[in-house]
Amino acid sequence: DSGVTQTPKHLITATGQRVTLRCSPRSGDLSVYWYQQSLDQGLQFLIQYYNGEERAKGNILERFSAQQFPDLHSELNLSSLELGDSALYFCASSVNGGLPDYGYTFGSGTRLTVV
Amino acid sequence: GENVEQHPSTLSVQEGDSAVIKCTYSDSASNYFPWYKQELGKGPQLIIDIRSNVGEKKDQRIAVTLNKTAKHFSLHITETQPEDSAVYFCAASINNQGGKLIFGQGTELSVKP
Numbered sequence: 001d002s003g004v005t006q007t008p009k010h011l012i013t014a015t016g017q018r019v020t021l022r023c024s025p026r027s028g029d030l031s032v033y034w035y036q037q038s039l040d041q042g043l044q045f046l047i048q049y050y051n052g053e054e055r056a057k058g059n060i061l062e063r064f065s066a067q068q069f070p071d072l073h074s075e076l077n078l079s080s081l082e083l084g085d086s087a088l089y090f091c092a093s094s095v096n097g098g099l100p101d102y103g104y105t106f107g108s109g110t111r112l113t114v115v
Numbered sequence: 116g117e118n119v120e121q122h123p124s125t126l127s128v129q130e131g132d133s134a135v136i137k138c139t140y141s142d143s144a145s146n147y148f149p150w151y152k153q154e155l156g157k158g159p160q161l162i163i164d165i166r167s168n169v170g171e172k173k174d175q176r177i178a179v180t181l182n183k184t185a186k187h188f189s190l191h192i193t194e195t196q197p198e199d200s201a202v203y204f205c206a207a208s209i210n211n212q213g214g215k216l217i218f219g220q221g222t223e224l225s226v227k228p
Contacts, residue, residue: 002158002160004158031213031214033214033215033216042204042218042219042220042221043159043204043206043218043221044218045215045216045217045218048213048214048215050213055213055214056212056213056214056215058215090158090159092158094214096214097213097214103149103151103161103164104149104161104214104216105161106151106158106159106160107158108156108157108158109157109158
């Protein structure tokens with residue numbers, strides 16, 4: 001157990017729907033990162049939050065949004081889902097908001113299947 | 116933008132042999148280079164990292180080397196064991212872009228007993 005908790009582990013939904021993925025960071029970590037892993041694109045950075053504020057943004061689609069709550073858990077919302085959104089979505093956490101002192105700790109991911 | 120190229124995409128070695136995975140990065144401002152191991156059904160796990168002010172770092176059977184001039188870094192695994200079989204990812208980070216990591220495409224390492 002890495003200490004980063006992601007729920008649900010698996011999600012199957014239809015095109016056009018909206019889903020919410022949840023992440024609880026490791027105790028003491030203030031930053032949360034979201035990554036998308038697909039076979040053809042590898043691990044792609046989506047967005048980072050640090051202590052409730054957006055810190056860095058990657059090539060996140062406008063249909064996707066995220067937030068970090070006061071208790072530091074984070075949610076990634078995916079809407080108007082398309083078949084191509086099927087992927088593994090990973091959350092990671094680190095202590096600070098800049099260069100990770102000891103790297104990220106990843107969760108075990110949420111596998112999203114859009115049918 | 117930052118880009119990280121990783122080679123080879125697959126690597127098969129005999130148990131006890133060494134394995135080397137190489138990465139190149141495009142942005143000279145990159146200053147932190149971690150390596151992750153991902154086993155089937157799990158999230159990536161940090162195995163070793165190196166910063167731009169260091170040329171080499173070793174941790175038991177794993178070592179990483181960095182050549183800033185050539186903008187490439189490599190992972191070396193010696194005395195490979197079947198449990199080393201996994202997908203390995205290199206990554207690069209730029210200090211002024213939060214903790215964002217740019218990952219290579221991954222190398223699937225297979226260690227045959």
